[in-house]
Amino acid sequence: MKIFKFGGTSVGSAERMRALAGLINDGAPKIVVLSAMAGTTNALVEIANALHAKETGRANALIDALEKKYREVVAELYGAEKTLGRGGELVSFHFMELRSFTLGTFTGKEERKVLAGGELLSTALFHFYLEEKNIDSVLLPALDFMRIDENEEPDMEHIEANAAKELAKYPGKKLFITQGYICRNASGETDNLKRGGSDYTATILGAAIRAEEIQIWTDIDGMHNNDPRLVRNTRPIAELSFDEAAELAYFGAKILHPTCILPAQLRNIPVRLLNTMQPEARGTLITERSSGDDIKAVAAKDGITAIKIKSGRMLLAYGFLRAVFEIFERYKTPIDMIATSEVAVSLTIDSRTNLDAIVAELKGFCRVEVDDGLSIICVVGSFTAEKEGYALKIFEALKNIPIRMISYGGSENNVSVLVDTKLKQKALLALNQGLF
Ligand code: ASP
Numbered sequence: 001m002k003i004f005k006f007g008g009t010s011v012g013s014a015e016r017m018r019a020l021a022g023l024i025n026d027g028a029p030k031i032v033v034l035s036a037m038a039g040t041t042n043a044l045v046e047i048a049n050a051l052h053a054k055e056t057g058r059a060n061a062l063i064d065a066l067e068k069k070y071r072e073v074v075a076e077l078y079g080a081e082k083t084l085g086r087g088g089e090l091v092s093f094h095f096m097e098l099r100s101f102t103l104g105t106f107t108g109k110e111e112r113k114v115l116a117g118g119e120l121l122s123t124a125l126f127h128f129y130l131e132e133k134n135i136d137s138v139l140l141p142a143l144d145f146m147r148i149d150e151n152e153e154p155d156m157e158h159i160e161a162n163a164a165k166e167l168a169k170y171p172g173k174k175l176f177i178t179q180g181y182i183c184r185n186a187s188g189e190t191d192n193l194k195r196g197g198s199d200y201t202a203t204i205l206g207a208a209i210r211a212e213e214i215q216i217w218t219d220i221d222g223m224h225n226n227d228p229r230l231v232r233n234t235r236p237i238a239e240l241s242f243d244e245a246a247e248l249a250y251f252g253a254k255i256l257h258p259t260c261i262l263p264a265q266l267r268n269i270p271v272r273l274l275n276t277m278q279p280e281a282r283g284t285l286i287t288e289r290s291s292g293d294d295i296k297a298v299a300a301k302d303g304i305t306a307i308k309i310k311s312g313r314m315l316l317a318y319g320f321l322r323a324v325f326e327i328f329e330r331y332k333t334p335i336d337m338i339a340t341s342e343v344a345v346s347l348t349i350d351s352r353t354n355l356d357a358i359v360a361e362l363k364g365f366c367r368v369e370v371d372d373g374l375s376i377i378c379v380v381g382s383f384t385a386e387k388e389g390y391a392l393k394i395f396e397a398l399k400n401i402p403i404r405m406i407s408y409g410g411s412e413n414n415v416s417v418l419v420d421t422k423l424k425q426k427a428l429l430a431l432n433q434g435l436f
């Protein structure tokens, strides 16, 4: 069994859904994980925001506009009276439910129900289409098996047991459709795996059923060796190791959800990134091994804040870093890059949510400077300790870019530098010229 995951643009219109049906209908056993139609989850977030703000008029206008879109999709997607009727009823049901949220109290719990609507609609509409075309398939409700625990981590035991149980109900069936992104939480309520989480559904489910392969289909032919939005002449990377792919996904290669590598890596299941618009393109294959190419790719992550911490007490002292890190831990704020000297430490974070509180606590025992508007530029490859010359190559390419921080040796797969975001594109271009 393979897992095929398709993102919002792959189900973004009636036309794309038809093309998708052609792509998956080859008789080979698979579970197809679908995102919401492109734009839907954003629209639902807006509706939820309006409801939180008690702007019922605005919420209703947004709901009307979204419903209109879905009515158009139904009219365009189906040919048969029967499916047109079923599609119409499905849309009526979902939008009636959505409108019911404008009447009562609206808390996080209701919001999560609202957000689940996109995937429930896309999968059901697609499934009706397959039925109309006499393509035998089963719609598996993700809420029957996908679950997160109290720490919002996938509850693998539950998922394994329940996915197997659901699949066992349909012996002989080959094509299954299910929702990405949505799940139940530890209290059994409808919840989700955070924005972009459909990739995560695909790898969690793939790991749970020990799939042969997990394919993530998007509208670009694999992970590229640089940001195609900012740099011309980028090319897809044919092979990556799990570690390299995880670094790239985290540092800005938008094509893959950063945490989604782990479940596949733990069970050693290959992940293939493919392009719906160009199904024959080779894409990127992510496995346990690296292809051995030294420098694979460059990616950048914006919205980085650097915190410089200085203290005379750090000199020859131990326990200082622990005191610093404990503060970040208490505010559940992950640290990305770190550079130390004998009397100072600089580190970066990508979330400013608890910045003021963190800085206030740090100021209790050291001097603190905060700097924002920064980007981490990350070079991914295999930089084992025995190999020489990489630092020179990278910094030669970056010789005209002021660098705030450097991290080399943190892992064998990543060399990172911190620059002003205004210089990001220049840095990416320079690295493209210097490295590839
Ligand atoms: N529909 C969700 C989102 O837009 C999940 C996904 O597409 O992966 O974030």
Ligand code: MG
Residues within 6 Å of the ligand: 007, 008, 196, 199, 255
């Ligand atoms: Mg996505």
